[in-house]
Amino acid sequence: MGESLLGNEGITMKQFAKLVNILGTSTKTNDKLQALQDYFEVAADQDKVWVIAIFSGRRPKRIINSTILAGWCLEIAAIEPWLFDECYHTVGDLGETIALLLPEQETQNETGNEHTLSYYLQTFIRIEKETEQVKKDFITSSWQQMDRNEKFVFNKLITGGFRIGVSQTMMVNALAKTVKVSSSIIAHRISGNWDPATTSFDDLLSETVAATDFSKPYPFYLAYAVDEDLDKLGEEDLWQAEWKWDGIRGQIIKRNKDFFVWSRGEELMTEKFPEYNHFKDQLPDGTVIDGEIISLGAPAEDGVFKPLPFAALQTRIGRKTITKKQLTEAPVGFIAYDILEFEGEDIRYKSMEERRQLLEQVIAKTNYPALHISPVISFNTWEELGVTRTKSRDMGSEGIMIKRKSSPYQSGRKRGDWWKWKIDPLTIDAVMIYAQKGHGRRSNLYTDYTFAVKDGDKLVPFTKAYSGLTDKEFAQVDSFVKRNSIEKFGPVRTVKPELVFEIAFEGIAASNRHKSGVALRFPRMSRWRTDKKADEINTLEDLKEMLKIYNQQGVVEATDL
Amino acid sequence: MPLIEFSDKGLYCRQGNFYIDPWKPVDKAVITHAHSDHARWGSKYYLCHHLTKPLLQLRLGDNLYESVDWNEPVFINGVKVSLHPAGHIIGSAQIRVEYEGEVWVASGDYKTEDDGISGAFEPVPCNTFITESTFGLPIYKWKKQLDIFEDIKNWVAQNKENKKTSVLIAYSLGKAQRVLMPLSEMGLPVYVHGAVWNVHQALVNSGWKLPEVTRVQPDTPKEDLVGNIVIAPPSADGTPWMKKFYPYSVGTCSGWMQVRGNARRRNTDAGFALSDHADWYGLLQAVKATGAQKVYATHGFQSAFSRFLNEQGIEAGEVKTEYGGEEEESKAAEETEEIIMDNG
Structure with a gap:
């Protein structure tokens, strides 16, 4: 990599495509890090800004939908739509399928395409409002100048979802090494609300600008799952336990009289939760609170809060406008975990004990009924906490969080101070009835399955699941599907109902969108039940029974505080 | 009928x-x-x-x-x-x-x-x-064989520069002999897995003139392997047998490498769509x-x-x-x- 990048005056799309290729295929973190660093060393500032933007999920708006894009490819490659679909389902990635199907230029040479990454992205922005013909001309003529690798990357930039095996953390680390600033500072500087089209590299990474962007959130501190033996954590006294709530982790920011709500995915969600307007004025300027955005039942006059199933919150996210009906059916509250900024000062370095006191102080000055502080669970022994944990589901929670009282608020997923101790999932045995090929590294392999339970002598599909098996098991199931498929509907194969799996899930809710009448939360295959036959699976009746038991709303007494 | x-x-x-x-x-x-x-x-x-x-x-x-x-x-x-x-x-x-x-x-x-x-x-x-x-x-539209060989040679050369052994995954019968020809032009010693060796010997005994290779043995000195080439069958990929070559880079020669997902699934460092x-x-x-x-x-x-x-x-x-x-x-x-x- 080094030799091809260095000593090259202009860094073009070709180099970026090479970078993406290394990031996408390399199996070693160090190689990826090195490739990013090499790129940052030589790339033009504007290209660097765009690379940061892309790898932190800030792509320009999609200028054309996938169907139209695929249509242009069909036209140029002169193939029928059904054949394109076959290819797409085998490759598992639209951008790559198109890159593979477009004809290669005969006269491909090293100096073929002089355009830079920024050129393409800025052109996307420039022609966003233009006619389809303008876009078609730009995209199809760009294809003609590119090799297959470049076409793939270019298509990914158009179709979105630039997930190619590089985490934001890795990018931050590479950047930190390049500009010689610590990675936590970099992480903070590139978070928040900034526009790659109008931000220069210097602005993005300079202290002064960071200070004036009032919306900027802190990187979230994430916990690892606790290892088996809690005794290893030492004295119970050193730890604080709380419920683990099942909503969206979020940060609320009040600065300079302005109010912002960020999700953990670094999405600005202020507009989505008008409920929060009720307490934003009660928070003092210079306050940043970490907590859970969560649907709560009827406002609690008696000091009780009731989380609704995650499905309720789902009706609120991903929508542009929120109706009155949604506001009443799925009201959203906030459960505060931690305070990161107090009176304008970054207090992440303070101990959690100190921060908790400040948090209580801040929340006490508010009076909005759906703004809560996360209740602390009192316990004397780890064993006792284990017993409490078994009640999680009744609380509408998914387990327990264990945090070291002396811990600072760190960034990213770190071991040692914060642990999550989730409850065991619910499980049900089901038979696989449909299969479809997967995406990404599961391309051309049947890895996406639909499962059914028994209802008399019928089979009723109730969930899909894609994960939980080892690569070896997936290969075995794939080979079963290929040998035992009954019919083919587009990409979906119906399969002889023979393989039984234990499906694990975190929650169950009623749903009128599914034939079975239920929707599961986080379903996955927890075990391949080779010991069971298809007639030994669970029934629809069993599912409905679970729904009855677990769909009840959790109830937490505020007096627990 | x-x-x-x-x-x-x-x-x-x-x-x-x-x-x-x-x-x-x-x-x-x-x-x-x-x-x-x-x-x-x-x-x-x-x-x-x-x-x-x-x-x-x-x-x-x-x-x-x-x-x-x-x-x-x-x-x-x-x-x-x-x-x-x-x-x-x-x-x-x-x-x-x-x-x-x-x-x-x-x-x-x-x-x-x-x-x-x-x-x-x-x-x-x-x-x-x-x-x-x-x-x-x-x-599936293959690049010309010569272009792919060029890619493989560049990859080997770069591994050598980084002091890594190039482990090429190729079927013992067919692909192994096919990649051996261009690799032998690089002037680097080529080591082979036992499965490749057996086929190689059978071919040589029946009169084929193939470039010289050395079988990897338990006592092959590690220093001899550094920066050089090893050809191994797919079944050797990811087994403890590979430890000997550390630090190494794995390149897989297979038509399936045409699609990125396949290369990623195999956890290969470099995929060559040579079929x-x-x-x-x-x-x-x-x-x-x-x-x-x-x-x-x-x-x-x-x-x-x-x-x-x-x-x-x-x-x-x-x-x-x-x-x-x-x-x-x-x-x-x-x-x-x-x-x-x-x-x-």
Whole structure:
């Protein structure tokens, strides 16, 4: 990599495509890090800004939908739509399928395409409002100048979802090494609300600008799952336990009289939760609170809060406008975990004990009924906490969080101070009835399955699941599907109902969108039940029974505080 | 009665009472090539090409073999059988079957690009053509062999610069010999896994002039390997056998590497889409060159490929056989045994 990048005056799309290729295929973190660093060393500032933007999920708006894009490819490659679909389902990635199907230029040479990454992205922005013909001309003529690798990357930039095996953390680390600033500072500087089209590299990474962007959130501190033996954590006294709530982790920011709500995915969600307007004025300027955005039942006059199933919150996210009906059916509250900024000062370095006191102080000055502080669970022994944990589901929670009282608020997923101790999932045995090929590294392999339970002598599909098996098991199931498929509907194969799996899930809710009448939360295959036959699976009746038991709303007494 | 039937034991010629590449033991088997999904154990008599015979002896042991040259007809109960180059691996053949003026050709596995060691694929005019379709989708369009070799050499050179050993994953029979030629031009020592070594020796003993290789032994000094080349079969990938080469980079030579997801799934550092099968365009070219009125596609993307042929006005159907499909896996399984022997 080094030799091809260095000593090259202009860094073009070709180099970026090479970078993406290394990031996408390399199996070693160090190689990826090195490739990013090499790129940052030589790339033009504007290209660097765009690379940061892309790898932190800030792509320009999609200028054309996938169907139209695929249509242009069909036209140029002169193939029928059904054949394109076959290819797409085998490759598992639209951008790559198109890159593979477009004809290669005969006269491909090293100096073929002089355009830079920024050129393409800025052109996307420039022609966003233009006619389809303008876009078609730009995209199809760009294809003609590119090799297959470049076409793939270019298509990914158009179709979105630039997930190619590089985490934001890795990018931050590479950047930190390049500009010689610590990675936590970099992480903070590139978070928040900034526009790659109008931000220069210097602005993005300079202290002064960071200070004036009032919306900027802190990187979230994430916990690892606790290892088996809690005794290893030492004295119970050193730890604080709380419920683990099942909503969206979020940060609320009040600065300079302005109010912002960020999700953990670094999405600005202020507009989505008008409920929060009720307490934003009660928070003092210079306050940043970490907590859970969560649907709560009827406002609690008696000091009780009731989380609704995650499905309720789902009706609120991903929508542009929120109706009155949604506001009443799925009201959203906030459960505060931690305070990161107090009176304008970054207090992440303070101990959690100190921060908790400040948090209580801040929340006490508010009076909005759906703004809560996360209740602390009192316990004397780890064993006792284990017993409490078994009640999680009744609380509408998914387990327990264990945090070291002396811990600072760190960034990213770190071991040692914060642990999550989730409850065991619910499980049900089901038979696989449909299969479809997967995406990404599961391309051309049947890895996406639909499962059914028994209802008399019928089979009723109730969930899909894609994960939980080892690569070896997936290969075995794939080979079963290929040998035992009954019919083919587009990409979906119906399969002889023979393989039984234990499906694990975190929650169950009623749903009128599914034939079975239920929707599961986080379903996955927890075990391949080779010991069971298809007639030994669970029934629809069993599912409905679970729904009855677990769909009840959790109830937490505020007096627990 | 069709000249060749699709039976549960394999492609069957009733008139001649013989099978082509049967997957169960039979009295008379005509073998296209020595890969284990085509040449299986247990039949009483095997007919193959001269070049295939030593490979069958290596893999299936002593049996009753009869071998012939290209286009040297054998008559079996009035049925004229002849073998024609398929370009897949050393000795690989298409089987031409003729009776009372009707001609069927079973392609076995083939590729249309001449790789210099497997013989140049020869289109054989026929009425009915049974073709493989392992890579029967238009996403599979191979780069020229020379360009891929160039990529492999660059990769090896860069590994050498980084003081890493280049471990190339290639089938012990076919791909290993194919990559050996260009690699030997680099002037670096080439080490091979035991499975590759066995095939190499069998070929050398039957008169092939192949570049020199060294078998990796438990006492091969680590310093000798640094920056050099190791060729190993897919089944060795990711096993403790590889530890010896650390630090190393793994490059996989397979048509499946055309799609990024496959390379990522295999956790390979570099994927080279070098295949011993025809790509989509090769398949189409081969089908057209036979002039066949009827085509059967088998193994791989047979349904898409036959549908496409029908749309082009060539009558085509799909046949389920037990060849390939998961070709990579089945060959890997065969080589596992050799590895166990090698490690032991």
